[in-house]
Amino acid sequence: MKRNWWKEAVVYQIYPRSFMDSNGDGIGDLKGITSRLDYLKELGIDVIWLSPVYQSPNDDNGYDISDYQAIMEEFGTMEDFDEMLSQAHSRGLKIVMDLVVNHTSDEHRWFVESRKSEENPYHDYYIWREGKNGNQPPNNWGSCFGGSAWQYDESRQMYYLHLFSKKQPDLNWDNPRVRQEVFDMMRWWCEKGIDGFRMDVISMISKTEEMPDGEVHGLYGDFGPYCVHGPNVHRYLREMNEQVLSKYDIMTVGETSGVTVEQAKLYAGEDAHELNMVFQFEHVDVHGKYGKWTDEKMPLSTLKETLSRWQTQLYGKAWNSLFWDNHDQPRVVSRFGNDSPAFREVSAKMLATCLHMMQGTPYIFQGEELGMTNYPFAGPEEFRDIESINAYREWCESKKVSHEEFWPCMLFTSRDNARTPVQWDDSTNAGFTEGTPWIPVNPNYKDINARAELEDPDSVFHYYQKLIALRKQYPLIVYGKYELLMAEDENLFVYTRELDGQKLLTVCNFSEQEQEFVIPEEFRNGECLICNLSNDYSREACVLKPYEAFVLLSS
Ligand code: GLC
Ligand code: CA
Numbered sequence: 001m002k003r004n005w006w007k008e009a010v011v012y013q014i015y016p017r018s019f020m021d022s023n024g025d026g027i028g029d030l031k032g033i034t035s036r037l038d039y040l041k042e043l044g045i046d047v048i049w050l051s052p053v054y055q056s057p058n059d060d061n062g063y064d065i066s067d068y069q070a071i072m073e074e075f076g077t078m079e080d081f082d083e084m085l086s087q088a089h090s091r092g093l094k095i096v097m098d099l100v101v102n103h104t105s106d107e108h109r110w111f112v113e114s115r116k117s118e119e120n121p122y123h124d125y126y127i128w129r130e131g132k133n134g135n136q137p138p139n140n141w142g143s144c145f146g147g148s149a150w151q152y153d154e155s156r157q158m159y160y161l162h163l164f165s166k167k168q169p170d171l172n173w174d175n176p177r178v179r180q181e182v183f184d185m186m187r188w189w190c191e192k193g194i195d196g197f198r199m200d201v202i203s204m205i206s207k208t209e210e211m212p213d214g215e216v217h218g219l220y221g222d223f224g225p226y227c228v229h230g231p232n233v234h235r236y237l238r239e240m241n242e243q244v245l246s247k248y249d250i251m252t253v254g255e256t257s258g259v260t261v262e263q264a265k266l267y268a269g270e271d272a273h274e275l276n277m278v279f280q281f282e283h284v285d286v287h288g289k290y291g292k293w294t295d296e297k298m299p300l301s302t303l304k305e306t307l308s309r310w311q312t313q314l315y316g317k318a319w320n321s322l323f324w325d326n327h328d329q330p331r332v333v334s335r336f337g338n339d340s341p342a343f344r345e346v347s348a349k350m351l352a353t354c355l356h357m358m359q360g361t362p363y364i365f366q367g368e369e370l371g372m373t374n375y376p377f378a379g380p381e382e383f384r385d386i387e388s389i390n391a392y393r394e395w396c397e398s399k400k401v402s403h404e405e406f407w408p409c410m411l412f413t414s415r416d417n418a419r420t421p422v423q424w425d426d427s428t429n430a431g432f433t434e435g436t437p438w439i440p441v442n443p444n445y446k447d448i449n450a451r452a453e454l455e456d457p458d459s460v461f462h463y464y465q466k467l468i469a470l471r472k473q474y475p476l477i478v479y480g481k482y483e484l485l486m487a488e489d490e491n492l493f494v495y496t497r498e499l500d501g502q503k504l505l506t507v508c509n510f511s512e513q514e515q516e517f518v519i520p521e522e523f524r525n526g527e528c529l530i531c532n533l534s535n536d537y538s539r540e541a542c543v544l545k546p547y548e549a550f551v552l553l554s555s
Contacts, residue, residue: 001316006251006276008478009046010468011363015327016053016075018421021433030076034084037091044468047094049198057107059167060386064105068185094195096251101182102201103168111169115156125178126169127161140213142220146390165386173205173236186244196251203256206230218291228258234266237274252276261313268318277319282306293409300490300510311359311482322355325365330417334374343547344371349463349532350508350549354493356467357506367422370453371460374417375442384439388414425451466530476502491515503554509544517542523552
């Protein structure tokens with residue numbers, strides 16, 4: 001297996017709106033980020049993935065871009081950006097930009113032109129179709145954020161495709177001029193010195209020419225088979241690689257939901273000449289009656305099967321990302337752990353151990369390193385996220401399901417759980433802002449905050465710091481071969497890694513009960529690299545406490 005810096009790196013994702021506010025307007029900003037770079041350095045991460053900071057009307061918090069070469073006013077200026085980048089670089093930290101090019105904002109000048117007429121030079125920058133039977137959308141596809149995926153435009157008198165909100169029209173990647181515009185823009189950022197791209201829903205850029213009705217799940221037809229991993233996606237990514245990516249020493253990661261292991265080898269294969277790694281969701285995807293809105297937990301055996309399949313089948317062939325949390329997912333400690341005061345810290349550390357001893361590039365989402373939890377939303381009026389707001393409207397206000405039934409699902413999975421402000425200290429608004437935060441601060445900030453954790457050597461923060469340091473110390477953690485043990489066990493997640501005769505054992509108790517475990521002989525006199533509780537791991541029979549986790553190196 002080739003060694004690469006991005007395989008050895010640990011990434012920290014910043015959602016700028018909620019990270020740190022420097023000027024009291026209640027919205028996180030670039031100066032706020034710069035002011036916390038020392039904190040990130042102390043944690044030990046190598047790369048920052050910055051969620052979008054470009055000019056945007058914020059229909060989807062920056063994932064709807066109206067100018068790729070300007071900074072969102074609320075976040076600051078291009079000078080602030082340059083200062084942040086150079087401050088990061090001077091600390092040895094890299095910055096990876098979010099590249100959102102499946103769609104733009106409807107306020108982007110390309111779309112403003114495109115909708116004018118069929119004669120306009122930008123007319124085929126987006127995906128336009130005639131309606132069906134006069135005034136019906138071209139097909140039954142539903143958008144990811146509710147409603148039809150088609151919007152009628154009065155001036156152009158046609159429908160345009162938007163797989164996300166109607167303010168996020170999809171670009172037409174089949175048009176070579178669109179691809180050149182995107183590649184030029186990417187080069188411009190690379191020349192500025194940024195260190196890579198996280199590519200938003202990149203697996204959706206190529207659509208099939210025919211656009212038949214999709215199978216109906218829930219309320220609308222599914223566009224998946226026609227838009228996800230479409231006919232030319234690999235051709236376009238190879239073109240991007242040849243023209244831009246291969247010219248710079250940068251890191252690239254593609255958000256590829258619904259990707260199979262075989263497809264991942266095409267996107268992120270060692271010699272595929274597309275991207276460095278995929279970011280896929282199989283281990284966090286639980287679908288219920290209302291699609292993603294569910295309060296069901298994935299059984300541990302399923303979680304183990306999924307994670308292990310990716311570990312073993314990509315080994316030596318392609319590279320994957322490791323994550324529990326991001327800005328689209330609820331908080332991991334509430335989801336797979338236990339956020340009650342008795343078990344929050346121990347279960348947060350257990351989950352971190354489980355993930356960080358695997359193969360792949362680990363991603364930490366802001367606040368995860370503090371063990372931040374889901375937010376106790378009182379009602380739908382507290383949501384800010386377009387997906388959550390629309391889903392509530394579509395399912396509850398239209399009376400397809402009762403509030404009582406739907407609400408627990410929203411509480412468990414809403415993206416806004418991840419988007420409440422980072423809890424810096426126990427002062428008003430958790431030290432995030434001196435003004436009124438754009439989204440409420442979690443009321444548990446007096447107990448859970450960075451200042452308290454920095455002072456406590458046993459905190460979740462210091463545990464993450466140690467996990468990151470171990471990855472730097474042992475190539476085995478980065479490059480070792482993975483093997484799952486006790487696949488059927490519904491309480492323990494146990495696996496080994498092996499490289500050049502050295503072996504590592506990771507044991508995690510996912511349950512609230514004690515569990516018995518027999519330590520394999522080769523590890524009995526081994527060194528304990530990290531553990532979240534103290535125990536005697538030199539004995540054969542070991543009784544693990546609730547959420548206990550430990551890692552042993554073979555002797
Ligand atoms: C990605 C982003 C998500 C966004 C969507 C549309 O999934 O992670 O936040 O809403 O794409 O850009
Ligand atoms: Ca601000």
